Amino acid sequence: MLVSEREQLRENIEQWVAQYGSDRSALIPVLQEVQRKYHHISEYVMQVVADTLNIHPVEVYGVVSFYSFIGLRPKGRFIIRLCRTISCAMQGNNRIARQLENDLGIHFGETTPDGNFTLEWANCLGMCDRGPAMLVNDRIFTQVTPESVHEILDECRKAFGAHTFQGEETCPL
Amino acid sequence: MAQQLRIATRNSGFIDPENIRDYIGVGGYEGLAKCLTEMTPEKVIEVVTISGLRGRGGGGFPTGVKWSFARRYDSDQKYIVCNADEGDPGAFMDRAVLEGDPHSVVEAMAIAGYAIGATIGTVYIRAEYPLAIQRLLKAIEDARAIGFLGKDLFGSGFDFDIELKYGAGAFVCGEETALIHSMEGKRGEPTVKPPFPAQSGYWGKPTVVNNVETFANIPAIIVKGAEWFNTIGTEKSKGTKVFALAGKIRNTGLIEVPMGTTLREVIYDIGGGIVGGKAFKAVQTGGPSGGALTYKDLDVAIDYDSLIQRGSMMGSGGMIVMDEDDCMVSIAKFFLDFTMDETCGKCTPCRIGSKRLYEILEKTTLGKATMEDMDTLKSLSNAIKDTALCGLGQTMPNPVLSTMRVFEDEYRAHVIDHKCPAGVCRSLLQFTIDYDKCVGCTMCARACPADAISGNKKEPHVIDQTKCIKCGACFEKCRFDAVLKQ
The missing domain is CATH 3.40.30.10 (Glutaredoxin)
Known part of the structure; x- marks a missing residue:
C-alpha cells in the first residue's frame, strides 16, 4: 500500500471520529463507515482507530470479531x-x-x-x-x-x- | 368472530409515514403536547402505570414501574432507548410499526424522556431494516424542523432529541444490557441484572429501554386515558398485542388483537386456517425463546401469564404455524441452530449447551439417538435454563422442552422406531412402490439419480433400498401416488 493511501485512510478515520465523537461509543459507527467504504477492517485500520479513540487495539479486534456485519475478511461490493x-x-x-x-x-x-x-x-x-x-x-x-x-x-x-x-x-x- | 383492534398499529397503512402532517392530522403529537403543557412528569408515569401497559418486547415488565424507577434515581443525565433490534425468527412487528408509523415512536420517546427527566433518546435499530431506518431518519428530521424535537418543546423548557445507533448483525443485542454495551462501543455481551438499566444503564446513568411496540402504545394511552386502555385485555395483561402470523397459515402478516383473544380465533378466524386444508399441528410463539402450543391450547386466552403457564412465552409476538407435515424434532433443531449461531459466547451454559443440545437433536433426526440421549436432552435443558446468564440462554431450551412435553411420541418414534412420523427427516424415510398402483410409466426410474429403480415398461417397478439415497425425486415425479414415503 502506498504511503499516500495510508494517509488517506487515516484522514478518513479521523474525520469519522470527529463526526461521531471521540469517546468509545463512536467505535462501532466508525467501524461501520470503514466497512461500508473498504468492505473489511484491516489490522492497520484497527490500529489507527484504536490510536484515535485512545483504546487498546485488542478492544477494537474484540468488537470487529463479535459483529457479523463488520469483519476482517474482505467482502464484495x-x-x-x-x-x-x-x-x-x-x-x-x-x-x-x-x-x-x-x-x-x-x-x-x-x-x-x-x-x-x-x-x-x-x-x-x-x-x-x-x-x-x-x-x-x-x-x-x-x-x-x-x-x-x-x-x-x-x-x-x-x-x-x-x-x-x-x-x-x-x-x- | 374475533375482531382486530388496532392501537399500536393504529396509523400503519392509513397515513403517509413520510409526511409528518399526515400524522398530525390523525391526532399525532397531541399526546406530547398534553404531557408538556398539562401534566407533571409524575402524572405521566401515573397514567402509564394505571393503564397496565407491559413491555411488548417479550418480558412483560410493567412500563410505568420501569419509568418510575428511572425517575427516582438522581442523575445529571438520563437516557431513553428504543429497542428496535428485533431479531426473533417470525417476528416483524417492530419493522412494520417503524415503517408504517415512525412518528408514534418519536412522540412516545419524547413523552418518556419528559417523564423520567431524560433529554437524549437513542433508537438502536438493526442494520437489516434499511427501509425502517430511512423512514425513522426522515421522521426525526421532520419533527426537529417543526419543533417537536430539539430545544424548549411546546414552550415548556423541556429539551429532547433523538439519535440513531445501528446494530451490526448480532441477535443477542436485543437483550437490554447487551444492547447498552453495544451502544457504548463494546462487544454486545449481557451482564447480570441487577443493577437494572433503569438504575445504571448507558454509561452508568439511569436508562429506560423500551420496545418499539411499547412506545407505539404510549401516545394513544396519553390522549385517550389510562381508563380506556384498562378496559381492553385481561386482568393482568392490558391492551392489545400485535402478532406476526407466518408459516403454514392462509393469511400471513400482522394482526393486532386485544389480550385474551384465543388462539383459535387468531388462527382460524383471523388467520383463515391452515394452508391447503391440512391439519393444524402446533404454533410456535415467542420465536427461539418460546414454545409450541398445540390443538389442546387452542382455546387458551392469550396473555403473558397464560403462555408462560403452558411452557411458552409471549416473546415479541411472532407466531409460526405448523401443520401435519412438520416434524417437531426438526423444528426444535432449527431453533437451536439459530441460538447456537447467535449465542454471544460469554457464559458456558449457553455457548456449549446450545451446541450439545443441537448435537443430540441432530442425532435424533438421523435416527442414531438412544433413550438415554432423551434423558440427557431433558436434564441438560433444565440445567441451561437454571444457569445461563441472560434471557437468550435461559429461554434457549424452551423449544426443546415444550416439544418434548407435547410431542413425546414423535421423539420416541425417531429414537425407538427410527421413523419420522411427519416424513421430514430424510435419513429415516423409506421410499417404496405400491405394487397395485404402479402402472409402469417409468417416470420414477428416469428421475432417480442413483439408478435405484428397476422394472419393465407397463409393469410395477421396484426400489432397491441399498442404492436409494432418499432424495424424494421419485415421490415428486409419480403421478399415480404409487411411491410411498414412510
Missing part, C-alpha cells in the same frame, strides 16, 4: 444475505440458496474472485410473511424465486458502472 430462519425455510429458501451458489460459483461465506459478490446467511430479515427474503446491500427482496435470482444478479452486474461506486475505494490494504 454486493453483499447478498439470504434469510436462513424457519419461515423462509418453510417457503423454500434452499432452492434460492442453490440457485445463488450456482449462479455465482461460490458457497455461502465466500466472495467471488473478482470481489463483486459476497454470499452470506442472515438470521431473520423480518419478512417472514413474504419469504424467502434476501438482502442485497441495503435493498430487500421478498418472495424471491430461482428465476428472480437471475434478474437481481443481472441488475447488480449492470450497476458496475463507475457512477454507482462514487465515493468508494478499493481497500489499500
Whole structure:
C-alpha cells in the first residue's frame, strides 16, 4: 500500500471520529463507515482507530470479531444475505440458496474472485410473511424465486458502472 | 368472530409515514403536547402505570414501574432507548410499526424522556431494516424542523432529541444490557441484572429501554386515558398485542388483537386456517425463546401469564404455524441452530449447551439417538435454563422442552422406531412402490439419480433400498401416488 493511501485512510478515520465523537461509543459507527467504504477492517485500520479513540487495539479486534456485519475478511461490493430462519425455510429458501451458489460459483461465506459478490446467511430479515427474503446491500427482496435470482444478479452486474461506486475505494490494504 | 383492534398499529397503512402532517392530522403529537403543557412528569408515569401497559418486547415488565424507577434515581443525565433490534425468527412487528408509523415512536420517546427527566433518546435499530431506518431518519428530521424535537418543546423548557445507533448483525443485542454495551462501543455481551438499566444503564446513568411496540402504545394511552386502555385485555395483561402470523397459515402478516383473544380465533378466524386444508399441528410463539402450543391450547386466552403457564412465552409476538407435515424434532433443531449461531459466547451454559443440545437433536433426526440421549436432552435443558446468564440462554431450551412435553411420541418414534412420523427427516424415510398402483410409466426410474429403480415398461417397478439415497425425486415425479414415503 502506498504511503499516500495510508494517509488517506487515516484522514478518513479521523474525520469519522470527529463526526461521531471521540469517546468509545463512536467505535462501532466508525467501524461501520470503514466497512461500508473498504468492505473489511484491516489490522492497520484497527490500529489507527484504536490510536484515535485512545483504546487498546485488542478492544477494537474484540468488537470487529463479535459483529457479523463488520469483519476482517474482505467482502464484495454486493453483499447478498439470504434469510436462513424457519419461515423462509418453510417457503423454500434452499432452492434460492442453490440457485445463488450456482449462479455465482461460490458457497455461502465466500466472495467471488473478482470481489463483486459476497454470499452470506442472515438470521431473520423480518419478512417472514413474504419469504424467502434476501438482502442485497441495503435493498430487500421478498418472495424471491430461482428465476428472480437471475434478474437481481443481472441488475447488480449492470450497476458496475463507475457512477454507482462514487465515493468508494478499493481497500489499500 | 374475533375482531382486530388496532392501537399500536393504529396509523400503519392509513397515513403517509413520510409526511409528518399526515400524522398530525390523525391526532399525532397531541399526546406530547398534553404531557408538556398539562401534566407533571409524575402524572405521566401515573397514567402509564394505571393503564397496565407491559413491555411488548417479550418480558412483560410493567412500563410505568420501569419509568418510575428511572425517575427516582438522581442523575445529571438520563437516557431513553428504543429497542428496535428485533431479531426473533417470525417476528416483524417492530419493522412494520417503524415503517408504517415512525412518528408514534418519536412522540412516545419524547413523552418518556419528559417523564423520567431524560433529554437524549437513542433508537438502536438493526442494520437489516434499511427501509425502517430511512423512514425513522426522515421522521426525526421532520419533527426537529417543526419543533417537536430539539430545544424548549411546546414552550415548556423541556429539551429532547433523538439519535440513531445501528446494530451490526448480532441477535443477542436485543437483550437490554447487551444492547447498552453495544451502544457504548463494546462487544454486545449481557451482564447480570441487577443493577437494572433503569438504575445504571448507558454509561452508568439511569436508562429506560423500551420496545418499539411499547412506545407505539404510549401516545394513544396519553390522549385517550389510562381508563380506556384498562378496559381492553385481561386482568393482568392490558391492551392489545400485535402478532406476526407466518408459516403454514392462509393469511400471513400482522394482526393486532386485544389480550385474551384465543388462539383459535387468531388462527382460524383471523388467520383463515391452515394452508391447503391440512391439519393444524402446533404454533410456535415467542420465536427461539418460546414454545409450541398445540390443538389442546387452542382455546387458551392469550396473555403473558397464560403462555408462560403452558411452557411458552409471549416473546415479541411472532407466531409460526405448523401443520401435519412438520416434524417437531426438526423444528426444535432449527431453533437451536439459530441460538447456537447467535449465542454471544460469554457464559458456558449457553455457548456449549446450545451446541450439545443441537448435537443430540441432530442425532435424533438421523435416527442414531438412544433413550438415554432423551434423558440427557431433558436434564441438560433444565440445567441451561437454571444457569445461563441472560434471557437468550435461559429461554434457549424452551423449544426443546415444550416439544418434548407435547410431542413425546414423535421423539420416541425417531429414537425407538427410527421413523419420522411427519416424513421430514430424510435419513429415516423409506421410499417404496405400491405394487397395485404402479402402472409402469417409468417416470420414477428416469428421475432417480442413483439408478435405484428397476422394472419393465407397463409393469410395477421396484426400489432397491441399498442404492436409494432418499432424495424424494421419485415421490415428486409419480403421478399415480404409487411411491410411498414412510
